[in-house]
Amino acid sequence: MTYLVGYSPHKEDSCALALACxxxxxxxxxxxxxxxxxxxxxxxxGSATDGDFEQWAAEEGEASAAEAAGRLAAYPDVTSSAVWVTGRSVPAAILDQAATLEASLIVVGSGIDGPEGRLTVTSKTDRLLHSSQVPVAIAPRGYQPADGSKVTRVTLAFRDDDATWKLLDDVAEICARIGAELRLLTVALKQRLMVSSGVRRNEELVYANLLDQVAAAQSEAVQHLAGKGVSATAVVARGSSWPEALASVEFSDGDVLVVGSSRTHPLANVFLGSSAAKILRNSTVPVIVVP
Structure with missing residues (x-):
């Protein structure tokens, strides 16, 4: 099993390497x-490629691979290596390498322009998210887990639909294999309306009904997993906005958040729906987006 890291040279942030390890x-x-x-x-x-450019590219590639290998040496308990390749497009070249090596996961960082501790989807990552046929993991900027740490809890963004139920079983299998806790997360947004008290009471009833439906779906999923010998917990992210809702949920070291692709996209690849994109933008822990 190989985890492929898209490594950009001359960057101070090595969060993708840390997450992959x-x-x-x-x-x-x-x-x-x-x-x-x-x-x-x-x-x-019919002519040869410009020699000076080829030499410059080779020097850049070798220097970057050496830099990545040096940073990976900080994780001696992990089998690792670093290479460089040429390509017209960085995302296309990474996808080609992932296919050739049969990589099970692509890991990228958040660049150096976004806020510390938050996820930023760069233009290259955005292209990966729209094209990859394997899961893509994104590390928050500056992500640096404790030495020797492992993933201890996986939080699955849970929708009560067929795609999420299939993903639920897959994630549960992985959690059982690596000894991580499994938690289901459903976001329930409450709309703020400048309305009369009567309408506001009606909105409260609608929101209460939504919470009841969420609780019932989560309970069914937890019982489904229990029938397979897998223990899971559930949490509801409540708030009037996505930042407020995600901030209401406790995350800690060793946490990873998993989201599925848009269920409306016709291709079997990673394509972020609006909910997944909002979760990504407001997450403070690594996120894996699954086709």
Whole structure:
């Protein structure tokens, strides 16, 4: 099993490497850091690629691979390596490498422009999220788990639909394999309306009914897992906005949040729906987006 890390040279943040090693330590996988450098253009038909550019690209690639290998050396308990490849597009090259190596997970960081401790979807990551056929994990900027730590709890963003139920069984199997707790998370947003007291009371009843439906669905899922010998808990994120709702849920070291792709997208790949995208933007822990 291989976890592929998209590694960008000359960046201060090595959060993707740290997250990949934490994952690999949890499931005895190997980590491969891949740097993509630009591929030269042919000057005329049948001619050689510009030698100076090729030399520069090779030097950049070798330096980046050496830099990644040096940072991976900080995790001696994880089998790791670093390589560089050329490509016209960084996301396309990473996806090609993932397919060639049959990687089970792609891990990326949040860049260096976003807020510390939060997830930022860069333009390259956005393209991966719309094209990958394997799960993509995103580390918050500056993410640095404790030395030797593993994933201890997986929180699944739970919708009561067929796709999420299938994902539920898959995540439960992984949690059982790595010895992590499983928690179901459903977001229940309460609309704020400037209305009369009578209408407001009606909105309260509607929200209470929503919470009852969420509780029933979560209870059914927990009982379903119990029938398979898997213990799980459930939590409801409540609030009038996505930031408020996600902030109402406790997360700690060793937590990972899992979200599924949009159920409306016709292709079997990663495509963020609006809910998943909002969870991503407001998460303070690593997120795995699953096709």
């Amino acid at each position: 934490q994952f690999a330590r949890s499931e005895s996988a190997a980590v491969l850091a891949v740097t993509v450098v630009p591929r030269g253009w042919e000057t005329v038909a």
